Amino acid sequence: MNFSTTALSVLLLIAMAVPGYLLVKTKMLPEKAITYLSVLLLYVSQPFLSIRSFLEVSYTPQLAINLAVVFGVSMLAQGVIFGAVWLILRRRFDDPAQSAALIAEGYIGGNSYTSEPALVAEIDRCVKGRANRAVVLASAFGNVGFFGVPVLQFLFPDAHDAIAYSAVFIVSLNLMGWTVGSYVLTGDKKHVSLKRALVNPQTVTLVISLPLFFAGVSESDLPETVNTIIGYLADMTAPLCMIILGMRFALAPLVQLFKDYRVYIASFVKILVFPLLVYLVLMPFEMDEMLRVSLVLLSGMPAATINLNLAELYGADQTTAANSILMSTVLSIVTIPVLMLLF
Secondary structure (H helix, E strand, O other): OOHHHHHHHHHHHHHOOHHHHHHHHOOOOOOOHHHHHHHHHHHHHHHHHHHHHHHHOOOOHHHHHHHHHHHHHHHHHHHHHHHHHHHHHHHHOOOHHHHHHHHHOOOOOOOOOOOOHHHHHHHHHHHHHHHHHHHHHHHHOEOHHHHHHHHHHHHOOOOHHHHHHHHHHHHHHHHHHHHHHHHHHHOOHHHOOHHHHHOOHHHHHHHHHHHHHHOOOOHHHOOHHHHHHHHHHHOOHHHHHHHHHHHHHHHOOHHHHOOOHHHHHHHHHHHHHHHHHHHHHHOOOOOOHHHHHHHHHHHOOOEOHHHHHHHHHHOOOHHHHHHHHHHHHHHHHHHHHHHHOOO
16 A cells, blocks of 8 residues: 555545534534543444454454464553653653642642742743653553554455454553553552553453454354444444544644644654554564554554543643644654555
């Protein structure tokens, strides 16, 4: 697949975000609609897409090995990138206790103001430190569910194994996000949640899908009505992903987005360094080409929405998290076709 064909496919996919953008900009949909649509996506359409992908592939020992490879490579690659960026930035993190005090007093995220030099310097250190924490997550955790799955669907509509690979990749992302991601973002071990890492729609769906896969259950074993229902629900995934993305763009302060150099750094690492690292690691090994392509492309997805979800949940730097998602998504219009040139 050449550069222009891939770029056109990605642009057509991005175009599906326009309705979401316009609905929010014209105030036909409230901001909170993002939450409702995200719940529909995470708890309904994506799980059924994953189930369908496993029903559409036939069990072979090699495919089972491929799924294990996806999990191992995704965990290892995310860990390496996450650890490397953490080592570089950790001395520039904020003190969580100081930040909490400044937030409580309204100096961060509030309306309080001071001209006292020492306090201004402390506020600046904390703001930058909180942003650096968000950069670590944005550099390592990719938007596999909201963007990677639709991209694979558009580029390889008949490659059902690629969607199965993405389901496994998402599980590894959740494991990393709710554990080391939560800790680095907050600086507090109490926020590490193995329960949330394991008990979520994506992981539960994989637990349901794998026994069906190993048992050799396929679409032909199910009533046509059941397959039709699964298909309708699964097919909502790509449009929902893009509509939600468009809604997030409508809420973003675009002027501020292009001024933050940290967002460029996080985007560069996430959508170029990360996938190229995976490509180089896989180069010496003989493997199925779709497995190789899927791993590289999924590694090169924009910053993940889980980064923003965690920031909102724990009161961390939501601006840097959101801007990293948006900037890396815009730049991926170019980088995804570039990555496809490797194959």
